[in-house]
Amino acid sequence: MRAARLTSADGVEYRDLNGNGRLDPYEDPRLDVPTRVDDLLGRLSLEEKVGLMFQTVIEAGTDGSVLERPGRISKSPTSVVVTEKHLSHFNVHALEDARMAARWQNNLQAIAETTPHGIPVTISTDPRHAFIENAGVSFTAKAFSQWPEPLGLAALRDAGAVRRFADIARQEYVAVGIRAALHPTLDLATEPRWARQAGTFGQDPDLVTELGVAYLKGFQGDSLGPGSVACTSKHFPGGGPQKDGEDAHFPYGREQVYPGGRFADHLKSFPPIIEAGTAAIMPYYGLPIDLEIDGEPIEPVGFGYNKQVVTGLLRDKLGYDGVVVTDWELVNDNHVGDQVLPARAWGVEHLDPHGRMERILQAGADQFGGEECVEILLDLVTQGRVTQERIDASARRLLAVKFRLGLFDNPYLDEDLAATTVGRADFRAAGYAAQAKSVTVLVNGVPDRATADGTTVLPLGDGLSIYAENLSTAAILEHGKLVDRPQDADVAIVRLMAPFEPRSDLFLETWFHQGSLDFPPGLVARLERIAATCPLVIDVVLDRPAVLTPLLRFASAVVGSYGTSDEALLDALTGTIAPQGRLPFDLPRSMDQVRRHDEDVPGYDDPLFPFGHGLDLHERSS
Template sequence: MRTKNIAIPRSYLMVFTMILGLGSPALGQVKKGNTSTVLYKNASAPVDARVKDLLKRMTLEEKVGQLCTLLGWDMYDKKGDSVGVSEAFKTVISKRYIGSFWATLRADPWTKKTLVTGLTPKLSAKATNALQKYMMENTRLGIPLLLAEECPHGHMAIGTTVFSTSIGQASTWDPALIQEMAATIAKEARLQGAHIGYGPVLDLVREPRWSRLEETYGEDPYLISQMGISMVKGFQGNNINSGSNVISTLKHFTAYGSPEGGHNGGIALTGLRDLYSSYLPPFQAAIKAGALSIMASYNSIDGVPCSSNSFLLKDVLVKQWGFRGFTVSDLGGIPGVRSNHHVAATMEEAATLSINAGLDADLGGEAYGDALMKAVNEKKVTMATLDTAVAHVLRLKFAMGLFEHPYVDADVAEKSVGTAENKALAKRVAAESIVLMKNENGLLPLNKAIKHLAVIGPNADNIYNQLGDYTAPQSQEKIVTVLEGIKAKVSPDTKVTYVKGCAIRDTAHSSINEAVAAAQQADAVVIVLGGSSARDFETSYQSTGAAEVKSAEVAVSDMESGEGYDRVSLDLMGLQSRLLERIMATGKPVVLVLIEGRPLNINWAAQHVPAIVNAWYPGQEGGNAVADVLFGDYNPAGRLPVSIPKSVGQLPVYYNYKSASRHDYVEMDAKPLYSFGHGLSYSTFDYQDLKANVQATGNNLKVSVTFTLKNTSKVAGDEVAQLYIRDDASSVVTAVKQLKKFKRIHLAAGEQQAVTFELLPEDLKLLNVDMKWVVEPGTFSVMVGASSEDIRLKGSFEVKQQVLCKY
């Protein structure tokens, strides 16, 4: 594989300029007025010089400690309105010299941090300040901590803003909005003392049985890339030392989202060309955008665990892409090299394999402790290898200015986290994410003056079912459910009757008859079904970790999605299908709203229910956003980022499959129920006048694709125009079509707009038989339309000569 130079964007250069200390005094020099005699403490010295100086002063134990990221929620003690360091924290610092903690501010059933025992934003800031103060004043070298937090759809801490999960974010097809959201998440986390935000998740998913689909941006490399770029830019901004930005940790490197059999962490079945063409591009795009951290995934590829894969961590990341940030394992990923993959016999061997492969930090800290020190002492790991890993971590601590400014302002955190402005942004993201899947005979929007509306279903009024996995405990009044959103939207004279009907999974308890009776009395029905990734937020825990036993309304949790909850079927669980069929039998107009983390089997609904709305997990303002769509205050324009299959027997089913024989089955056709890119609107749009113009000079190539888009309705709305291409004849097998550009465009009633998309060599390239990136001469088909199946315009263009591409 040839190594190519890649263009580094301005944001990346700015970060590395700061990291490397370019423009600062020469190595070893001190600015006038700086009295520090210790180089690493001299803020005026170049960052690399400070790193080298500090490394020379560190013991083996201190170096290894910098590579360990321990679980952080037991590191503070809360007593009323005061918070300080815990004895557990003092112990691990004195014995292991720990340099990083993860999820210090996290609250959920696993951490046993509730609204009572967890921290408010103000107390979070005080807690992180206490941890940093102890490090600065009570350790030999005074090295500040790096504090990492989960931030996929909001900082996973009490009081923060909860946005739509990633699959909903992707459904917006609006990168600018997602960048704004990411900047808000970063600011909320940083003001509380966090430095690293775990996210975005860039896993390409082709397996909806897999439990973590909700955390992804779907099945298309280009869409995932655009969302990833937006998240990185929003998280990191233009200055990582701004006080309102965090380091972005990309997850999960790589090919994690299409595991064999849908098993979370299962092996990835992919060849090298497909790895480069499908799974790696989103990570490369995010790193090119400036991402400073990346997490190795749990799975193996072709027999090599990603946590100890030098090809991925050194050849691809460093040599081919020029990555200069730091790598980190997933939680327990390095011990998993031994316990899950069985390619190491001991923890020492697992640690050796991983750090020699280029994995810098150990999330969980189980492997990079005594085992790593033993490996260094036995010459299995060189001091140079260890120093390189430690330098990657220290460099970012200096770049963020943590040695000079380790603390945050608790009063600012209190005022700036979970604000009304952030709440409004959460509503915007939720509204743009909603996908109108079906609207037969214009049933939607409903009339706000409807006399009697029945709202039915297990997800109509359940706050946690609406929020998705990786969500902290929430106060009841903060979350707006669909029922609450509807009640706030309709006329004061409208009667709204709510009946749950059934749970998501439980079959021992139901009120289906009551739901049917309510539907029979109503003029229309909104039924809210789907799934849940909600962990048990109701249970209280003793200090020992034992649960306080109490009676429950249902015997079975609603949770059928979320990390670890893989499915063998995609059918609606429990009694939901029976409830839907009984409600439809009443003959009333019915709108089905889906709140879910993965595509579920809605074949019957697609055939019988006149209107279907998919909200995924829409976050804290989801109820208001859904109500806006149902009653026409918001014109939906969300598009599916993943195909909706008819059956698990079709899997994998995705739009951009390689050219091959795909034919119908005995039982059904091979097409998905709803295709990638699908989504309806209350407006109608017309596409006209497709033109493709090729400009080629030497190795420079640009193709301009233009067309006219017109809103042909009487309602203003957004259209997501999508451009797909196909390489008509190529030296290797390529996709039948591939998304290359898209744009969400707002048009007033009757308005039209000329749209131009530009295709560059990177959009047309393939990895040829010699494993080189080239644009081959020949014809390309161009397809423009409203989804991968709803193609409105077709054309073609020709490339006359081969173009060599950078990686």
């Protein structure tokens, strides 16, 4: 049931969140945020304050209902976690339909209003506007407008375009009640084997900084307000230089290394993002090896546990006083179905959950990501290991964001507006154009594989007979005739994923593309046979770099894409929408070059294709 809207004696309309029939300062929309926070903080029980310090996964009913049972990932029934554990920050995964998402959000806020002070819920999400489906990292667009991955936005080299994307995403998020974004990702793509590069803006710290600030401004605006989505910028102090390219989600990838001495490059984007007003910052899981900051050796424990990094560097040196939320599941092992994933307690594995939580608070974090174990924090306070003042400091930061977002004044949504905003035609058109424009032409008609009259292969003409692999029939038929054999084709078009080595059937790990960047020799040989029959155009989906060297022996044209539908790719290849992409990272010549390369250093001395490479559509390869 919604809180009563009352009018005070002096004519102020307000929501009576605590049901006492009078206008309290925290309910007064005229007052400034610090005043409202101070008033509410003094009213809250310890249990309510502690509940603010946890953010966990929540699952929505597809019919707009709340889930009143544990889900596949969520641990508790919704009403239990909101009214008994007092959580009010949740990360949502599947949202299939905009109207039902808005209805679910309204039902969730109605439950939140039954708590003693009616603290509204803040819903967060990982990116959900592109192509990669990876729970805990990103989701495919579904009902939302679809855009390239952030690497593709980086390939556009246009901060204005990035801000426009983020503003569109903001409007779609707000329409369904998503008011917090667990992005942008400011990590540098310096280690080509690392699995999470698609979510970055590439290898160059200056470009990452420029685009990261534009992205933040698109979501938050020039200041955080009722129309904003609060961003969590990550991963402090810069993820990406993972030893041998393995990811710190997993025990074998916990080490973050700086053999090239380039820590400053990875940190570079954070002072500007702090200056731009990021609402929150997330440290990475990584455990730093042989790292020194200003001559001081840094303890080899995961960044979320590291007081030298979170308090010493982020808060004291960089002056950040906003919310710090840990990455997911630093305290407890995670149970998903019959699988158990160990807590990412790198360097402090010997501590029990109480000790881990205490260590995280000592480091300077405000909120535990992926956890709902409020009983542990309450027990730490009872034992005298965590003070009430320490709880208040974090609760104050977290409440301030809710007030600035306007959630205390009106958290409810218009279902009709949600249905007409999410996936709006002009939003989809803008995303589609960005998909095509981000395509990067790497090779086009090298001399010994040019067309019969010596011209470039791209753009493709309309009406050609096309042999295709990994493209939809509908996309081909928009531009030509589909044939079953290369021998009957004027041109062959083949889409390939950047190579990776499947690891296991563990939750999360199956979605991470890790390991070698080499294409299988059998695939290369088969493609070469196609190229002997007709001109071959290859698109490689670059969710991370690939070793393209063997393809250059026989391909007539090679392009890279970063989240582009089949239809948008064909529009790019035919010049219907001219591709403009430039590489957001170097492409290596070989895996030997990758293995010799320092994980923290952007780029190579002699790459196959350098950062920034990209041909105009009619430009011949040299």
